[in-house]
Amino acid sequence: MIVIQKCLACDRWQHPGRPICLTCGDAENLGDAPVTGNGNVDSFTVVHRAAAPYIVARIRLVEGPIVLGHLADNPEPRCDQPVRFVHRDPLPVWIPGHHHPPSTRSR
Amino acid sequence: MSVAIAGAAECDLGKTGKTVLELQTQAVTRALADAGLTLADVDGIATNGISRFSATQIADYLGIQPFWCDSTFEGGAVFEMYVARAAQAIAAGQCSTVVISYASNQRSARSRNLTGVYTEGTPEASWEEPFRPLYPISYYAMVAQRYLHVHGLRRADLAGVAVAARARAQRNPAAWTYGKGPLTVDDVLAAELISSPLGALDCCLVTDGGGAIVMTSLDRARDLPREPVTVLGYGEKLTHTSMTSAADLLRTGAIDTGQRAFARAGLRPSEIDVVQLYDSFTISVPLGLEALGFAAPGEGLGVTVPHNTTGGGLAYCHPGQFGVLLLVEAVRQLRGECGERQVPGAATALVHGTGGILSSHATLILGVDRR
Ligand SMILES: [Zn+2]
Numbered sequence: 001m002i003v004i005q006k007c008l009a010c011d012r013w014q015h016p017g018r019p020i021c022l023t024c025g026d027a028e029n030l031g032d033a034p035v036t037g038n039g040n041v042d043s044f045t046v047v048h049r050a051a052a053p054y055i056v057a058r059i060r061l062v063e064g065p066i067v068l069g070h071l072a073d074n075p076e077p078r079c080d081q082p083v084r085f086v087h088r089d090p091l092p093v094w095i096p097g098h099h100h101p102p103s104t105r106s107r
Numbered sequence: 108m109s110v111a112i113a114g115a116a117e118c119d120l121g122k123t124g125k126t127v128l129e130l131q132t133q134a135v136t137r138a139l140a141d142a143g144l145t146l147a148d149v150d151g152i153a154t155n156g157i158s159r160f161s162a163t164q165i166a167d168y169l170g171i172q173p174f175w176c177d178s179t180f181e182g183g184a185v186f187e188m189y190v191a192r193a194a195q196a197i198a199a200g201q202c203s204t205v206v207i208s209y210a211s212n213q214r215s216a217r218s219r220n221l222t223g224v225y226t227e228g229t230p231e232a233s234w235e236e237p238f239r240p241l242y243p244i245s246y247y248a249m250v251a252q253r254y255l256h257v258h259g260l261r262r263a264d265l266a267g268v269a270v271a272a273r274a275r276a277q278r279n280p281a282a283w284t285y286g287k288g289p290l291t292v293d294d295v296l297a298a299e300l301i302s303s304p305l306g307a308l309d310c311c312l313v314t315d316g317g318g319a320i321v322m323t324s325l326d327r328a329r330d331l332p333r334e335p336v337t338v339l340g341y342g343e344k345l346t347h348t349s350m351t352s353a354a355d356l357l358r359t360g361a362i363d364t365g366q367r368a369f370a371r372a373g374l375r376p377s378e379i380d381v382v383q384l385y386d387s388f389t390i391s392v393p394l395g396l397e398a399l400g401f402a403a404p405g406e407g408l409g410v411t412v413p414h415n416t417t418g419g420g421l422a423y424c425h426p427g428q429f430g431v432l433l434l435v436e437a438v439r440q441l442r443g444e445c446g447e448r449q450v451p452g453a454a455t456a457l458v459h460g461t462g463g464i465l466s467s468h469a470t471l472i473l474g475v476d477r478r
Contacts, residue, residue: 015351016230043256043356045248046303047241056240056302058249058351066351068235079256091237 002085002092003032004065015065037085038062038098044077059083059094069094110194111328111335111476114142114321115438120424121283122214123315127157128168130210130317134431135169138319143332144204149321151175151196151205153189156428165208175202181345182462183385186430187469191341193322203323207434210317211426219313219427231349240350241302244310244388246464248302250356251390255304257357258405262304266295267408268389269308269421276418278448283314284422295389309389311420311429318435325476336438339374339455340472342367348466360468361398361459368457368470369400376400379472380453381440382414383433385461386421395459399470413450416440430460434471441475 005017009026013035020027044057055071069085071077072093083094116137118130125133131154139145152173157164162176175196179185186207193205213219224242225232240246251265273290276282290308298308328335344360344367347353369375376399384395392415393407402410417423417436424432437456439445458471 016234016349018230043249043253045240045245045252045305046300047239047245048300048303049241050239054239056238056245056249058356066354068238068240068351070238079253 001034002037004035004061004063005030006033013061013063013065015067035061035063036099039067039083039085039094041071041077041079041081041083041094042066043079044071057083057094071095109325110197110322110338111325112190112320112338112434112438112473113323113328113331113333113335114138114140114144115318115435116141117281117318117432117435118210118316120281120316120426121314123212124215125212125315127210127212128165130212130315131157131165131208132169134208134210134317134319135165135206138206138208138321141333142321142323144321146171148204149173149206151193151202153177153193153205153207154209155180155185156209156211173202175205181467183387183428183430184343184460184462184467184469185428186434187341187458187460187471188343190320190322190338190434190471191343191469194338194341197322197324203327205322206319207322207431208317208319209426209428209431210315211428212315213427214314235350243464244305245302246350247388247390248305249350250394250465251304251309251388253356254390254394260405260408262296263292264408265304265309265389265393266292268386268392269295272386272415272419272421275416275448276422278446279417279423282418282423283312284418305388305390311387311425312422314424314426316424316426316432318431320431320434320438329476334442334478335476336441337474337476338471339474340368340370340372341470342371343467343469345467346465348463350464353465357394357404359394359398359465361395361461361470364459364468364470365399368472372472374455374472376412379412379455379457381416381437381450381456382412383416383437383456383458384414384419385429385433385459386415386419387425387429387461389421391461395461399457399459413453416445416448416450428462430462430469433458433460437473441473
């Protein structure tokens, strides 16, 4: 499961979490809430200056916020590609395709 | 009161074997000599990158006790910000003669670090560092990837920026790549990939270098040896420090800084004769020229306004923060001192600095007070 900070006063998500809602200014009704784990690749880069190349991406969650993460199992990454969050060791990754149906549980 | 740039100079560039303070001393004293002034005239200092107390450090080193200083640290955009602040300080009477300087010995000292520095306790240390983006390259790489995707372009199209920069550097004897001959698109594409789609030749150089400019009132500058370069307009903006803050990678702070600078100057992009734009990476050039109004989105690769006449950070010199050398070249172009690379009759210049990961932006518009 992936959680993102949500403001219950104005129903908006924000990332990274902060002690104030950047939309409405509320500081009392902020908490982490589960998201679908579905997003789309805003952009990505294959880092080659490494022992083994890896793909860093900006993922735009369907809920709105953008997070940084690694793409995996993805021989042809592209911008606007649908991806979903899954747990891996040591870091979670985003793999092609959305969870169907969207669920708050990741496989 | 109008304010002018009365002197400008580079320190030694390339691989110098000198310390930062030795290079700074060269830059400051050469710029003062260019202005027909001496250290005794200086009562304002703006610099950074020397030590924790950078302005105090250089002041002590040069035996100055200034009445005004600025060591704002916002990466490569800050030298353009210093010009605006110095203009305000001189106009307000807080000081009369400001030196803005910078130097780095990063090539000699082998101090360039690709992984950046994350500060404990910041959101980036928790949410970005674990995924090991290269800083700042991976951010620019994601901007480039998005740019190519949105506009239906290829890496080879961006490579043309590096090819053009190398060609311009062949007309600048001070350039690191001067005399090294032309670059081809194939050369750029064949270079080692660092953070795709950016390869080694899409990235700015790593060299020693730096420079300085001298500012004073326009009235005083008119009594000095050089044609005064006038400060017509400026604008600055901070937009983000996190790699995930920007809602749209292709809409940078340069859009606002350009509009603010043009409004203050009462000019339009079509009235600018020469542009000096921070080309940290190939993508920075089309994206920046578009944001500043010289081309429509997606058409920055075909822009015709003369720009980056030195060869830029890609082919001339890149000492970590390139912004001060953009100023030096703009001043020289406006005075008509650039020989083979001179833009004929250049009377207006736009200088745009960028810091961090397109985090901070500052635009200046300069003119010349012809005798
Ligand atoms: Zn709220």
